[in-house]
Amino acid sequence: MTECTANCNAGPPRQLRGTDHNLLNAGMETTIKISQSPFDLARDLAADIAEMINRSASGKRPFTFVLSGGSTPKMLFNVLADNYSDSIPWSIVHFFWGDERCVPPGDPESNYGMTERFLLSRIPVPGVNIHRIRGEDDPLNEAKRYSSEILLNTLSINNVPVFDLVILGIGEDGHTASIFPGNKELLVTDKIMDLAIHPVTLQKRLSLSAPVINNASNIVFLVSGTGKAGVVADVIENKEIVDYPASFIQPSHGHLRWYLDSDSASLLGQWA
Numbered sequence: 001m002t003e004c005t006a007n008c009n010a011g012p013p014r015q016l017r018g019t020d021h022n023l024l025n026a027g028m029e030t031t032i033k034i035s036q037s038p039f040d041l042a043r044d045l046a047a048d049i050a051e052m053i054n055r056s057a058s059g060k061r062p063f064t065f066v067l068s069g070g071s072t073p074k075m076l077f078n079v080l081a082d083n084y085s086d087s088i089p090w091s092i093v094h095f096f097w098g099d100e101r102c103v104p105p106g107d108p109e110s111n112y113g114m115t116e117r118f119l120l121s122r123i124p125v126p127g128v129n130i131h132r133i134r135g136e137d138d139p140l141n142e143a144k145r146y147s148s149e150i151l152l153n154t155l156s157i158n159n160v161p162v163f164d165l166v167i168l169g170i171g172e173d174g175h176t177a178s179i180f181p182g183n184k185e186l187l188v189t190d191k192i193m194d195l196a197i198h199p200v201t202l203q204k205r206l207s208l209s210a211p212v213i214n215n216a217s218n219i220v221f222l223v224s225g226t227g228k229a230g231v232v233a234d235v236i237e238n239k240e241i242v243d244y245p246a247s248f249i250q251p252s253h254g255h256l257r258w259y260l261d262s263d264s265a266s267l268l269g270q271w272a
């Protein structure tokens with residue numbers, strides 16, 4: 001795995017060379033970690049997650065962990081369940097979701113349902129630590145209820161939750177969580193969670209807002225495959241040209257880490 005971390009306040013960026021990518025995201029520390037294969041990517045992120053949770057455990061603090069949906073996290077969940085079921089103190093981990101489709105948990109579209117199959121049913125996490133978005137309920141009522149559940153179970157600053165770790169995916173249209181190009185209000189709202197509509201399927205979804213995501217201590221984009229290489233390069237290197245929702249994920253005080261495989265990183269550094 002290659003890794004670079006740039007404190008982006010440190011002077012003008014060096015030219016991109018080889019695998020050392022400096023970034024132009026002012027005011028925050030950003031790390032790009034590039035693993036060879038999708039499995040290596042899942043393995044490398046799982047190891048870093050284990051380290052973060054164990055650090056919380058040694059500080060006798062709960063760990064608030066926001067999961068993403070879609071298909072990319074499945075390999076990560078498998079690695080965590082296969083290799084860390086006994087070595088991570090799951091009893092301190094509180095699971096939340098960054099977004100959910102407005103469907104019942106048994107629906108194949110459910111992010112919770114996928115997580116239950118690939119991870120939650122295979123690790124010893126207490127049921128009270130699993131904070132499911134009730135996709136089967138009225139979306140606007142659930143957005144309010146879930147926002148209250150979050151505030152009851154996380155630290156917050158000025159009533160904005162501070163999650164320990166938020167994992168995000170990215171779509172080829174530059175969406176993240178369920179903040180789609182047409183849902184720009186989710187980039188600036190003071191709500192914790194709100195309704196979103198998938199632009200193609202018109203599926204109703206619930207999504208954390210960007211300000212809540214940005215308030216996290218650690219934000220991770222987990223991205224795999226050549227199909228995402230263009231949007232990854234645009235968000236990381238052409239931020240001023242594109243205004244994808246993912247471009248607005250800029251931690252207010254925490255750390256942003258991109259976990260990529262060689263395919264999703266393949267267009268990085270093209271302007272060097």
Ligand code: 6PG
Pocket residue numbers: 068069070071072073098099100101111168169170171175176177178
């Ligand atoms: C969802 C996700 C969404 C996802 C991206 C990438 O509910 O679908 O939260 O933001 O992370 O669309 O999805 P893939 O991992 O399936 O490419």
